[in-house]
Amino acid sequence: MGKKDYDVIIVGAGIMGACTAYYLMKANDKLHLAVIERDPTYTRASTTLSMANVRVQFGLKENIQISQYALQVFETFAEDMEVDGDKPDIGHQKIGNLFLVNEEGEEVRRKNLALQLELGCNVEWWPPETIVEHYPLYNPEGYVGGTFGPDDGIIDPYALLMAYVKKAKSLGAQFIKGEVKAMKTKAGQVEGVVLFSGEQLSAPIVVNCAGAWAPELARTAGIDLPVIPVMRQVFALDTADKPEGPLPLTILPSGLYFRTETGSLILLGKSMQDDTVGYDFKWDDKRFMEILWPELAEFVPAFDTLKLVRGWAGLYAVSTLDENAFIGEWPELKGYFMANGFSGHGLQQGPAVGRYLSQLILGLPPTLDLSIFSPQRILDNRPIAEDVWAIV
């Protein structure tokens, strides 16, 4: 390793760390920036274990604008992120998101739809007949309709992450393999970090991008971050009946969601109240067989014959305050910034959050004001009021 004194140290090189590094270096390529990642293969990072979905269908203005920015970035991504003639292919596919709506959720969904349209999003209200017209395998009985976002879709999370890492490196960021043990602080100011190897790195600014492990790092500076790691499971299914074209990410009001994956498999998941809290990665086929499959087969009767091919578990970093992220400087520790608590929607938020954090750190005016996510609300015990129907 070279220089031990940095301007900024980022802990964690998942999508948040990598995007923040990229935007910092893009704004100022003279910065001495270290990004510390304990596992550059990303075996357990949420970024690489995600469902890869990008959607404008949120109920909070800022969450919608964040995804609108991601869609804008993806339009010219290959050109903008080129390094030495290599143009990254992030496999962006607009397969759409379809949220099924029942009577109970209709008012909130229609309100969300109105907000999305007001902000210029491409989202449509579909009555049940339109749903069947587009997706004949679906049985929308019991639903009043659905909202369909043709611009929603998927990207390849690993390709996206690698593109940001590679570009940030090309601009001068140093990516270091190592595990941060603790933050160093003195008189209300961050001073750097200590690694488990014993090495000490100094910087007046440390950014916590440690994903589901963020509360562990925060604790080393005496900060109690209201974020918990919650295990979520995803199952890959080979159905006997194959849909003719791709199925959108389809979300039932119960929280069950599924979509087609390349190679005609179906990916499916559901966030459940009894999901394990902790650093647990053991997925459970019984959960699919006994609970999720019957629910799926009711909505898609043709899927009553299928094979469970594999599954995986990843962690949501869940804010127990309001299920929304904490982005910004901690008011009681100068130089300590965070981008934590993204639950199940952080992958698509990387570009906007990385840009915003870089602007905060460099003292530049924010292009998109995300101060609503300020960690000050933890101290004030002031949750963001977003309709729960809008979050998955």
Ligand SMILES: Cc1cc2nc3c(=O)[nH]c(=O)nc-3n(C[C@H](O)[C@H](O)[C@H](O)COP(=O)(O)OP(=O)(O)OC[C@H]3O[C@@H](n4cnc5c(N)ncnc54)[C@H](O)[C@@H]3O)c2cc1C
């Ligand atoms: C099953 C599942 C499905 C999801 N689906 C979607 C989706 O469809 N769309 C969407 O937008 N989002 C989705 N998400 C959420 C999204 O994946 C996360 O919000 C996002 O990836 C968080 O990125 P991150 O950089 O904060 O965390 P991570 O990707 O987890 O990165 C954190 C990194 O920090 C490193 N680290 C931690 N502690 C230390 C330390 N002390 N020292 C050094 N390194 C450390 C870790 O090794 C890790 O690589 C999903 C998540 C899961 C689990």
